[in-house]
Amino acid sequence: MIGNSVKKKDHDAKISGQASYVDDIVMEGMLYGKMLRSTKARARIKNIVLPEISDDYFIIDKDDVTGENKIHVVLEDMPVFPEDTVEYIGDPILMVVGPDRKEIARILSEIVVDYEELEPVFDVRKSEISFFHHNYNKGDVDCAFEEADRIITETFETGQQEQAYLETNGLIAYPQDGRIVVRGSMQCPYYVIGAVSKALGEEREDIRIIQDVTGGAFGGKEDYPSILACQVAVAAKKAERPVKYVFDRREDMEFTSKRHPSVCTYKASVKDGKVTGLDIHVIYNAGAYTTLTDVVLQRGLIGACGVYNIGNLRVTGDGMKTNTVPNGAMRGFGAPQTFFAIEMMMNHIAKSLCTDPLTFKEKHLVKQGDETSTRGKFHFQVPLPEMIERADQLSDFRKKHALYKSQTGRFRKGIGISMVYHGCGFTGNGERDIIKSVAKLRKNSDDTVELLISITDMGQGAKTTFTKIAADTLGIPLDRVTFNNPDTDRVPDSGPTVASRSIMVVGELIKRASEKLKAQWKPGEEQVIEEHYVHPDFMIPFDIKTFRGDAYPTYSWAVNVIEVEVDTLTAVTKVLGAWGVYDVGTPLDLNIVHGQLQGGFLQSIGYASMEQIGYNEKGVVRNHSFSDYIIPTAMDVPNLVTDLVEVPYAAGPYGAKGAGELPNVAPAPAYIDALENALQNRIQHIPYTQEDIMTYLQEVENG
Amino acid sequence: MINFILNGEQVSSNSNQNERLLDVLRDEFRLTGAKCGCKEGECGACSVILDGKLVNSCMVAMGSIEDSTVTTIEGYSKTRRFQILSEAYAAVSAVQCGFCIPGMMLASECILAENPNPSEEDIRRGISGNLCRCTGYNAIVEAVGTAAKEGKGLW
Numbered sequence: 001m002i003g004n005s006v007k008k009k010d011h012d013a014k015i016s017g018q019a020s021y022v023d024d025i026v027m028e029g030m031l032y033g034k035m036l037r038s039t040k041a042r043a044r045i046k047n048i049v050l051p052e053i054s055d056d057y058f059i060i061d062k063d064d065v066t067g068e069n070k071i072h073v074v075l076e077d078m079p080v081f082p083e084d085t086v087e088y089i090g091d092p093i094l095m096v097v098g099p100d101r102k103e104i105a106r107i108l109s110e111i112v113v114d115y116e117e118l119e120p121v122f123d124v125r126k127s128e129i130s131f132f133h134h135n136y137n138k139g140d141v142d143c144a145f146e147e148a149d150r151i152i153t154e155t156f157e158t159g160q161q162e163q164a165y166l167e168t169n170g171l172i173a174y175p176q177d178g179r180i181v182v183r184g185s186m187q188c189p190y191y192v193i194g195a196v197s198k199a200l201g202e203e204r205e206d207i208r209i210i211q212d213v214t215g216g217a218f219g220g221k222e223d224y225p226s227i228l229a230c231q232v233a234v235a236a237k238k239a240e241r242p243v244k245y246v247f248d249r250r251e252d253m254e255f256t257s258k259r260h261p262s263v264c265t266y267k268a269s270v271k272d273g274k275v276t277g278l279d280i281h282v283i284y285n286a287g288a289y290t291t292l293t294d295v296v297l298q299r300g301l302i303g304a305c306g307v308y309n310i311g312n313l314r315v316t317g318d319g320m321k322t323n324t325v326p327n328g329a330m331r332g333f334g335a336p337q338t339f340f341a342i343e344m345m346m347n348h349i350a351k352s353l354c355t356d357p358l359t360f361k362e363k364h365l366v367k368q369g370d371e372t373s374t375r376g377k378f379h380f381q382v383p384l385p386e387m388i389e390r391a392d393q394l395s396d397f398r399k400k401h402a403l404y405k406s407q408t409g410r411f412r413k414g415i416g417i418s419m420v421y422h423g424c425g426f427t428g429n430g431e432r433d434i435i436k437s438v439a440k441l442r443k444n445s446d447d448t449v450e451l452l453i454s455i456t457d458m459g460q461g462a463k464t465t466f467t468k469i470a471a472d473t474l475g476i477p478l479d480r481v482t483f484n485n486p487d488t489d490r491v492p493d494s495g496p497t498v499a500s501r502s503i504m505v506v507g508e509l510i511k512r513a514s515e516k517l518k519a520q521w522k523p524g525e526e527q528v529i530e531e532h533y534v535h536p537d538f539m540i541p542f543d544i545k546t547f548r549g550d551a552y553p554t555y556s557w558a559v560n561v562i563e564v565e566v567d568t569l570t571a572v573t574k575v576l577g578a579w580g581v582y583d584v585g586t587p588l589d590l591n592i593v594h595g596q597l598q599g600g601f602l603q604s605i606g607y608a609s610m611e612q613i614g615y616n617e618k619g620v621v622r623n624h625s626f627s628d629y630i631i632p633t634a635m636d637v638p639n640l641v642t643d644l645v646e647v648p649y650a651a652g653p654y655g656a657k658g659a660g661e662l663p664n665v666a667p668a669p670a671y672i673d674a675l676e677n678a679l680q681n682r683i684q685h686i687p688y689t690q691e692d693i694m695t696y697l698q699e700v701e702n703g
Numbered sequence: 704m705i706n707f708i709l710n711g712e713q714v715s716s717n718s719n720q721n722e723r724l725l726d727v728l729r730d731e732f733r734l735t736g737a738k739c740g741c742k743e744g745e746c747g748a749c750s751v752i753l754d755g756k757l758v759n760s761c762m763v764a765m766g767s768i769e770d771s772t773v774t775t776i777e778g779y780s781k782t783r784r785f786q787i788l789s790e791a792y793a794a795v796s797a798v799q800c801g802f803c804i805p806g807m808m809l810a811s812e813c814i815l816a817e818n819p820n821p822s823e824e825d826i827r828r829g830i831s832g833n834l835c836r837c838t839g840y841n842a843i844v845e846a847v848g849t850a851a852k853e854g855k856g857l858w
Contacts, residue, residue: 005795005796007793007796008793008796008798011789011792011793011796011798015792015793015801015804015805015808016776016777016789017734017735017777017780017805018736019801020735021735021738021802023739024729024735026733163836164836165800165802165836166738166740166746166800166802166803166834166835166836166837167738167800167802168740213801215800215801216799216800216802216836216837248742249740249741458800459799459800459801461799464796589796591795591842594841594842595796595799595837595838595839595842598839598842599799599836599837599838601839602839603836625743625745626741626743626834627743627745631834631836633832633840634827634830634831634833634835634843634844635827635828635831637840639823640839640841
């Protein structure tokens with residue numbers, strides 16, 4: 001069963017339209033909520049004038065928060081409802097709750113807020129507030145620069161990216177038997193329970209969180225449900241009725257967390273044709289509150305030198321405050337920004353040395369046994385050389401790259417390559433010291449087995465892959481194993497569904513629990529088996545203060561090649577081919593793995609080429625709908641070719657490693673490399689849109 | 704009263720002429736297979752088949768559908784054609800988060816109804832009004848191609 005593909009557990013319910021997403025659920029006496037949001041990016045609220053409202057309607061604000069007016073994410077700087085200042089356009093000043101949505105809209109339109117405007121900061125380079133600062137080093141960078149033949153400095157910028165899950169954020173909160181229940185679209189039920197318990201001032205036992213079928217997340221439902229849950233739970237507690245809040249698309253695009261924009265400055269020392277040192281400064285734009293910035297930044301910094309073995313390294317990074325929507329998690333979690341920068345940096349250094357970029361990169365690749373950027377160790381095989389060869393075979397990269405260097409005429413082709421890793425699981429000692437995963441198996445008296453874990457299926461196939469692990473290990477048919485959506489009253493805390501950790505970490509617990517159950521199997525009897533996380537003993541302990549040690553137990557690897565054609569008259573770009581070679585360990589279900597790889601691949605092509613969020617001078621988001629925030633359609637790419645090279649990981653179930661985020665890291669630099677190959681220019685930012693190409697072409701024409 | 708045929712049955716709606724078909728299907732008829740993804744005709748999650756054509760039900764005013772025939776995923780899922788498509792989708796695990804899928808299935812039906820032997824290009828064009836953020840579209844395109852072969856004579 002492992003390896004091959006099976007019909008997905010949730011196929012029938014979803015394809016027939018029977019699966020219930022949060023917006024499909026109607027409860028008796030249910031009310032709807034809608035926020036009054038700040039229209040100023042930074043202001044003090046002097047006064048709020050409220051209209052008359054009838055008995056069925058409620059206005060919920062900071063005074064209704066019965067616990068602490070703080071949302072627990074990592075730090076607790078974000079209020080449930082703002083106290084007296086607003087920090088970004090969209091800050092939720094209050095919520096109107098009631099039975100009729102048109103009446104709610106009327107009430108909202110009649111509320112008058114008197115603001116005292118303060119000076120906002122939008123340009124992250126001008127921000128003076130660093131929420132988080134980290135730095136680490138390896139070797140002697142100053143010495144490397146003193147001895148260098150040449151020193152090259154470049155700055156790269158990446159844009160905000162919207163997760164654009166098809167189902168917007170949405171939750172329902174309701175009182176039940178003296179407790180508060182929150183259900184809906186989410187990735188991490190136990191994050192939500194912690195946040196709600198703090199905001200309500202209730203014991204964790206008095207809070208229950210249930211995940212409903214979740215229509216995509218990509219990180220966008222990691223922190224946000226904690227925020228929304230606090231707000232709807234406060235409302236439900238006051239109204240003493242169920243309150244549903246489902247974002248409309250524009251509200252979701254403007255006011256929920258996105259991928260952090262970045263500014264990365266790379267200074268490289270080169271001696272005898274090799275990079276001897278890198279001095280890197282990374283700025284991530286956190287937005288108005290901290291949410292997940294600290295951890296996103298850490299992953300970006302650890303990956304700042306990419307897949308290259310650079311002996312001398314100095315890496316500093318800041319997560320800076322601006323008055324925009326708080327940025328949070330998105331697939332790749334800080335890695336796509338710095339991997340874009342290092343891949344472009346290596347290309348540009350090679351070009352300035354008049355050498356072939358791929359050959360130049362190959363000379364620097366890490367290999368098994370090498371030190372990582374944080375002086376940990378690449379304990380396992382690094383399959384990059386064979387992956388590069390495979391990618392070359394599939395795409396004919398080397399031949400085409402050389403051929404496309406000297407083109408004339410209206411249509412020009414280009415081909416680009418990139419190589420990345422993704423650290424599997426939580427960074428550092430997170431799994432051992434913070435998460436401490438627990439998983440349970442329950443065998444019922446009819447000999448069916450239920451998985452009791454807090455991992456959520458948000459489309460990535462967790463229900464299918466996890467049940468396969470259990471069924472295969474127990475040697476029973478797949479339909480004898482069930483995996484229901486997590487409900488915190490029934491499942492232990494197996495940690496959040498993030499960081500490419502689910503299968504590798506929690507899947508291994510399920511594997512071990514299944515082995516134990518198989519050994520103790522008593523037909524016709526109820527049995528419960530519990531397993532706890534065990535930290536791999538080969539790991540060099542990671543110290544977050546000094547950034548030393550193994551940040552991850554193992555790594556997944558990817559090599560991507562993208563071929564494009566640019567019409568130099570219209571600046572329209574067409575993707576002609578897209579190939580990816582990946583090592584995610586042993587694939588547990590080929591269809592599911594390829595589905596993950598292809599979906600991530602396309603998201604990253606969107607990130608590089610068309611997905612753009614712009615703000616006007618007052619901080620209002622311009623691109624807040626699918627009409628103007630454009631994501632790729634089926635016409636925007638040809639067949640995406642994904643191929644696997646397997647390096648099984650001994651501490652993962654059946655050899656599996658992380659696969660979810662990896663495909664979102666490598667394609668952007670490959671796409672930009674292809675554009676540079678076609679246009680023979682130098683690109684330092686993404687997205688590089690059709691307008692950017694047109695601007696460049698006009699500059700060339702005008703000399 | 705607005706009268707129309709919904710999934711093969713004659714029905715009447717009390718809604719106003721300017722209400723969206725999507726809202727009426729979901730709220731009045733409790734047919735929640737059509738999903739609300741954007742309410743501006745861009746994502747296709749709310750697709751239904753209206754008089755044989757694929758439409759975004761968020762863009763259809765109730766006043767315009769008197770005497771029309773509307774098929775939603777709930778009605779379509781009872782057909783043999785649906786079964787063939789569903790099996791083809793299942794064989795390549797084309798369903799991920801599932802939010803786009805009811806609309807994607809109705810788009811697939813319309814592609815095959817118009818052309819029982821579509822090329823890859825035809826399929827891509829046919830589903831290009833339906834956004835999917837999960838799959839990268841490959842699996843869906845492949846599934847429609849498979850259904851065209853497996854369901855020979857049905858379309």
